[in-house]
Amino acid sequence: MSTKTDKNRVVIFDTTLRDGEQSPGASMNLEEKVRIATVLEEMGVDVIEAGFPIASEGDFEAVRAIAGKIKESTICGLARATSQDIDRAAEALKPAARKRIHTFIATSPLHMEHKLKMGPNSVLEAVHDSVTRARGYTDDVEWSAEDATRSETDFLCRCVEIAINAGATTINIPDTVGYALPEEFGALIALLRNKVPNIDKAVISVHCHNDLGLGVANSLSAVRNGARQVECTVNGLGERAGNAAMEELVMAMRTRNDLMPYHTGIKTELITRASHLVSTVTGFVVQPNKAIVGANAFAHESGIHQDGMLKHAGTYEIMSPESIGLTESKIVLGKHSGRHAFTTKVKEMGLDLDDEAIEDVFRRFKDLADKKKEVFEEDLVALIDDRIVRGSDRIKFVSLQVVCGSKGPQKADLELKVDGETITTSAQGDGPVDATFAAIRNLFPHEATLQLYQVHAVTKGTDAQAEVTVRLEEKGRTVNGQGADVDTMVASARAYVNALNKLIVKRGKSAPAALSA
Ligand code: KIV
Numbered sequence: 164m165s166t167k168t169d170k171n172r173v174v175i176f177d178t179t180l181r182d183g184e185q186s187p188g189a190s191m192n193l194e195e196k197v198r199i200a201t202v203l204e205e206m207g208v209d210v211i212e213a214g215f216p217i218a219s220e221g222d223f224e225a226v227r228a229i230a231g232k233i234k235e236s237t238i239c240g241l242a243r244a245t246s247q248d249i250d251r252a253a254e255a256l257k258p259a260a261r262k263r264i265h266t267f268i269a270t271s272p273l274h275m276e277h278k279l280k281m282g283p284n285s286v287l288e289a290v291h292d293s294v295t296r297a298r299g300y301t302d303d304v305e306w307s308a309e310d311a312t313r314s315e316t317d318f319l320c321r322c323v324e325i326a327i328n329a330g331a332t333t334i335n336i337p338d339t340v341g342y343a344l345p346e347e348f349g350a351l352i353a354l355l356r357n358k359v360p361n362i363d364k365a366v367i368s369v370h371c372h373n374d375l376g377l378g379v380a381n382s383l384s385a386v387r388n389g390a391r392q393v394e395c396t397v398n399g400l401g402e403r404a405g406n407a408a409m410e411e412l413v414m415a416m417r418t419r420n421d422l423m424p425y426h427t428g429i430k431t432e433l434i435t436r437a438s439h440l441v442s443t444v445t446g447f448v449v450q451p452n453k454a455i456v457g458a459n460a461f462a463h464e465s466g467i468h469q470d471g472m473l474k475h476a477g478t479y480e481i482m483s484p485e486s487i488g489l490t491e492s493k494i495v496l497g498k499h500s501g502r503h504a505f506t507t508k509v510k511e512m513g514l515d516l517d518d519e520a521i522e523d524v525f526r527r528f529k530d531l532a533d534k535k536k537e538v539f540e541e542d543l544v545a546l547i548d549d550r551i552v553r554g555s556d557r558i559k560f561v562s563l564q565v566v567c568g569s570k571g572p573q574k575a576d577l578e579l580k581v582d583g584e585t586i587t588t589s590a591q592g593d594g595p596v597d598a599t600f601a602a603i604r605n606l607f608p609h610e611a612t613l614q615l616y617q618v619h620a621v622t623k624g625t626d627a628q629a630e631v632t633v634r635l636e637e638k639g640r641t642v643n644g645q646g647a648d649v650d651t652m653v654a655s656a657r658a659y660v661n662a663l664n665k666l667i668v669k670r671g672k673s674a675p676a677a678l679s680a
């Protein structure tokens with residue numbers, strides 16, 4: 164049933180690639196954004212906010228690439244209330260099968276006076292002009308009242324009415340600073356529905372930040388009061404404390420359908436996959452006790468709970484792990500599996516790779532199967548994610564030999580290929596990681612500083628692959644590199660080299676200018 168005729172259908176608007184990427188350190192490159200958008204489309208996300216095209220060349224290119232690739236979800240680009248922003252968004256969205264321009268302006272006295280330095284009448288005029296301009300490019304226009312929850316309600320109602328008259332089809336009410344409380348926010352949505360005369364001509368959307376930890380509660384309260392689009396991000400990524408988490412919103416509506424008879428188009432079985440991908444790409448680890456996707460969300464430690472679970476899963480589980488795509492680790496392939504079995508398995512897992520990538524991942528799978536007794540689905544996903552983030556790297560990892568232990572000194576012998584030429588070095592350091600990174604600096608001198616070094620095990624057991632994230636910063640540019648291997652030092656070297664490659668690409672592009680909204 165279409166979202167327009169089904170009154171209980173809630174539109175899922177994912178802004179992981181826009182508001183999510185605005186988290187300090189969570190930058191993603193074009194390939195990574197396309198990969199995430201592909202998974203979001205597969206999940207059934209209705210609208211993907213792919214970026215803020217005027218913000219940087221990189222954002223523009225990412226929105227354009229996603230618009231060219233994704234066919235089912237609507238692709239959205241953000242724009243302030245200026246003609247330059249709107250024209251740039253429209254240009255980036257040109258290849259999209261379904262496109263939306265999302266334009267916004269602040270409506271609270273605080274923002275209007277101190278940030279915009281505009282009076283209320285100028286803001287009303289800007290609302291009309293920006294929506295009218297956006298409608299010149301597409302019939303699907305979303306208008307947002309930034310800082311809506313600290314705006315005067317009469318003024319907010321006038322803005323909304325003008326936006327709808329100018330052609331906005333979705334009206335978004337953001338709790339920009341995560342200030343609202345659930346009842347209060349629900350009442351604001353009810354008030355808009357009662358007071359704005361043309362409100363039935365638009366879908367009401369909400370966009371809740373999590374500064375008080377209430378992003379999801381506020382969004383659900385809004386839905387119960389008539390909002391039919393929720394803006395959210397995977398893992399709750401986003402500015403400051405983040406945005407409402409998609410997985411929490413979707414699973415709350417599904418699990419408490421008795422009190423919230425709403426539904427979304429999300430294939431919840433893909434939640435775990437999306438969560439893992441976003442966490443790997445951004446280097447933002449999911450806290451173990453995070454609702455739905457935390458490693459402990461379905462773990463039962465205490466004796467009483469385990470006993471109850473053995474008798475009936477419903478005793479301590481309100482949703483099944485399978486419903487979010489969490490299955491027992493499955494052994495997928497062994498060291499004797501051939502290319503055909505491997506390719507079939509990759510396809511079965513819903514992962515699409517071109518021939519060159521299959522060749523590369525197959526080679527690494529064979530290496531892994533030699534070292535590790537059992538190769539699990541998670542191992543394959545890690546190898547594939549590793550390949551995706553590696554793209555067309557200028558610097559390639561070849562080999563690493565590390566001497567470590569309590570007798571010191573720790574030493575790393577490293578071989579890299581830079582622009583096709585093999586180079587080697589030896590370096591000492593305070594520990595094996597320091598020695599490895601020093602060796603990389605010997606072979607490829609640079610000034611970037613290490614902001615984050617993080618290791619996590621892909622599966623259980625001492626022979627598990629390590630997945631390493633390295634964050635580097637150079638002159639305001641931040642990049643995250645990833646690497647996976649059964650040897651933690653090799654994974655670390657791969658992650659560092661991956662980050663350097665991304666930095667090289669970023670150096671070629673100007674650093675994004677700070678935007679004043
Ligand atoms: O938080 C906010 O107000 C936003 C708007 C641009 C929708 O992100």
Ligand code: ZN
Pocket residue numbers: 182337339370372402
């Ligand atoms: Zn936001």
